[in-house]
Amino acid sequence: xxxxxxxxxxxxxxxxxxxxxxxxxxNRIYSVVKPLRKLLKGILIVVAVLNCxxxxxxxxxxxxxxxxxxxLAMNDPKAVFESNLKDNFLPKIFEKTKPNLSYSSYGYNNxxxxxxxxxxxxxxxxxxEIEGEDYTKGKIENIDVEFFEIKFHKExxxxxxxxxxxxxxxILIPIEIFKNIFDNDNQPDDVFAGxxxxxxxxxxxxFMYADFNKNFTGKIMMIPKQNENLKDxxxxxxxxxxxTKISVENQNINDNYSIYTSDVQTGYYVLxxxxxxxxxxxxxxxxxxxxxxxxxxxxYFLIPWKKxxxxxxxxxxxxNENYFxxxxxxxxxxxxxxxxxxxxxxxxxxx
Amino acid sequence: MNKTTAFITLIILTIITLPxxxxxxxxFISIYNGLVRKKNQVEYAFSGVDVELQKRGELxxxxxxxxxxxxxxxxxxxxxxxELRSRITQINPGSAERFSLENNLTxxxxxVMVTIENYPxxxxxxxxxxxxxxxxxxxxxxxxxxxxxxxxxxxxNDSIQAFPSNLFASIYDFTIRPYFIAEQNSxxxxxxxxxxx
Numbered sequence: 268x269x270x271x272x273x274x275x276x277x278x279x280x281x282x283x284x285x286x287x288x289x290x291x292x293x294n295r296i297y298s299v300v301k302p303l304r305k306l307l308k309g310i311l312i313v314v315a316v317l318n319c320x321x322x323x324x325x326x327x328x329x330x331x332x333x334x335x336x337x338x339l340a341m342n343d344p345k346a347v348f349e350s351n352l353k354d355n356f357l358p359k360i361f362e363k364t365k366p367n368l369s370y371s372s373y374g375y376n377n378x379x380x381x382x383x384x385x386x387x388x389x390x391x392x393x394x395x396e397i398e399g400e401d402y403t404k405g406k407i408e409n410i411d412v413e414f415f416e417i418k419f420h421k422e423x424x425x426x427x428x429x430x431x432x433x434x435x436x437x438i439l440i441p442i443e444i445f446k447n448i449f450d451n452d453n454q455p456d457d458v459f460a461g462x463x464x465x466x467x468x469x470x471x472x473x474f475m476y477a478d479f480n481k482n483f484t485g486k487i488m489m490i491p492k493q494n495e496n497l498k499d500x501x502x503x504x505x506x507x508x509x510x511t512k513i514s515v516e517n518q519n520i521n522d523n524y525s526i527y528t529s530d531v532q533t534g535y536y537v538l539x540x541x542x543x544x545x546x547x548x549x550x551x552x553x554x555x556x557x558x559x560x561x562x563x564x565x566x567y568f569l570i571p572w573k574k575x576x577x578x579x580x581x582x583x584x585x586x587n588e589n590y591f592x593x594x595x596x597x598x599x600x601x602x603x604x605x606x607x608x609x610x611x612x613x614x615x616x617x618x
Numbered sequence: 619m620n621k622t623t624a625f626i627t628l629i630i631l632t633i634i635t636l637p638x639x640x641x642x643x644x645x646f647i648s649i650y651n652g653l654v655r656k657k658n659q660v661e662y663a664f665s666g667v668d669v670e671l672q673k674r675g676e677l678x679x680x681x682x683x684x685x686x687x688x689x690x691x692x693x694x695x696x697x698x699x700x701e702l703r704s705r706i707t708q709i710n711p712g713s714a715e716r717f718s719l720e721n722n723l724t725x726x727x728x729x730v731m732v733t734i735e736n737y738p739x740x741x742x743x744x745x746x747x748x749x750x751x752x753x754x755x756x757x758x759x760x761x762x763x764x765x766x767x768x769x770x771x772x773x774x775n776d777s778i779q780a781f782p783s784n785l786f787a788s789i790y791d792f793t794i795r796p797y798f799i800a801e802q803n804s805x806x807x808x809x810x811x812x813x814x815x
Contacts, residue, residue: 481755513769531769532666532762532763534766535762535765614754615748616752616754
């Protein structure tokens with residue numbers, strides 16, 4: 268590392284250390300507030316139910332409700348510290364180490380995600396929410412690139428809560444009936460009875476977009492067989508075939524992937540034997556099968572992973588510039604992906 | 619399997635499955651049509667190879683013009699390239715001899731590309747750089763076309779040899795197709811001796 272960078276990182280380290288100490292102190296208070304919050308939530312639910320039978324409990328319900336809301340005002344200091352690192356320190360580090368890349372802590376490029384056509388697959392059909400972070404954009408070796416971490420969420424029936432809700436309804440319905448007999452307002456009250464759904468994350472990964480090193484028209488999709496579901500197979504049989512399925516020379520790839528292309532020769536032109544071998548090596552190294560699409564001269568790459576980029580720990584003391592070495596390595600890993608796939612090799616007609 | 623055996627086997631199968639002819643007849647039609655589609659796919663892929671070879675051929679005059687002023691010592695190689703190209707345009711496009719000549723041409727072009735490294739002025743020439751990229755592109759497209767052809771040949775050959783489509787293949791004279799394989803001389807690396815003198 269050069270001297271100027273070391274001086275800069277040292278300054279950042281001192282500033283971040285102050286932030287870390289503050290977070291550690293707040294975390295001591297939070298370690299009390301968090302269980303208290305759960306306890307108050309439980310008490311509030313019980314008191315709210317009892318309030319339906321014994322209306323005089325209303326002031327108690329309100330008091331507990333206010334106390335619960337006050338505990339919500341305190342955010343997790345660990346998350347705040349990490350957020351501070353990503354919002355205020357990482358962009359400056361990117362500027363110093365990789366001036367061709369810009370960074371923002373949250374966000375993703377929805378337009379590029381749609382262009383990739385990865386979301387059209389049945390596996391992602393139930394997605395109701397997408398969350399992106401560590402959005403990096405710019406140029407690597409004059410190649411346009413974008414990277415971000417991405418999480419897909421879908422609604423899942425929570426059978427425990429649904430059963431609990433039904434049980435509660437069984438208790439409340441007779442009470443309501445009994446109450447309505449003696450109630451003169453003729454207004455029926457609502458008693459909730461139904462399926463309770465939670466929003467859960469079902470896929471977490473790392474997305475990359477880059478300008479591919481060959482000119483081509485059409486599309487090629489490499490879908491891991493584990494990510495193909497019944498909807499895709501039914502679509503393949505019953506919808507007009509705009510894509511042809513092909514096999515490549517690497518048996519491991521053929522066993523794990525279904526490869527579709529709009530034109531067979533274009534498919535083999537894009538998926539050279541060299542590229543196929545590199546994808547195979549990358550999937551073995553990461554122990555994961557990426558979903559890859561090549562569309563109109565661009566590559567879109569989504570690999571599942573549970574890593575958290577630029578993670579921050581409030582218990583790790585920040586003494587000097589060495590604290591940031593891990594982060595610089597992670598920033599360099601973006602370039603590594605481009606080089607590993609050989610996208611920076613520009614020896615064909617596309618400069 | 620010979621034609622007679624295939625025909626007899628098919629007759630026996632038809633008789634056995636007569637009670638469910640409403641299933642077997644569409645299946646037989648589907649098998650025959652599948653063979654026809656695969657055969658056509660092979661011919662289509664073959665024409666793809668031919669198109670890419672033609673495109674490469676069109677780049678050669680430009681290449682020879684660009685390098686001959688600089689590479690006065692490699693005149694024999696350039697002359698051979700021009701002659702090869704001329705012969706290719708005159709013979710039957712589908713003949714084995716044509717592909718042997720194309721492979722020979724590939725080797726000569728590779729040798730020229732390596733030799734260009736000895737001429738810094740030529741190597742940095744804008745036109746030459748563009749030409750190198752175009753030739754690389756052409757070679758990559760030829761490779762892709764050959765792989766696409768081999769894939770379609772594999773699919774056809776699998777159907778010709780596997781049961782029950784082999785019965786129809788024998789009766790209707792569908793034959794096994796050869797793959798594109800590299801010739802022995804093309805498997806050797808280009809001569810780099812000149813680079814280190």
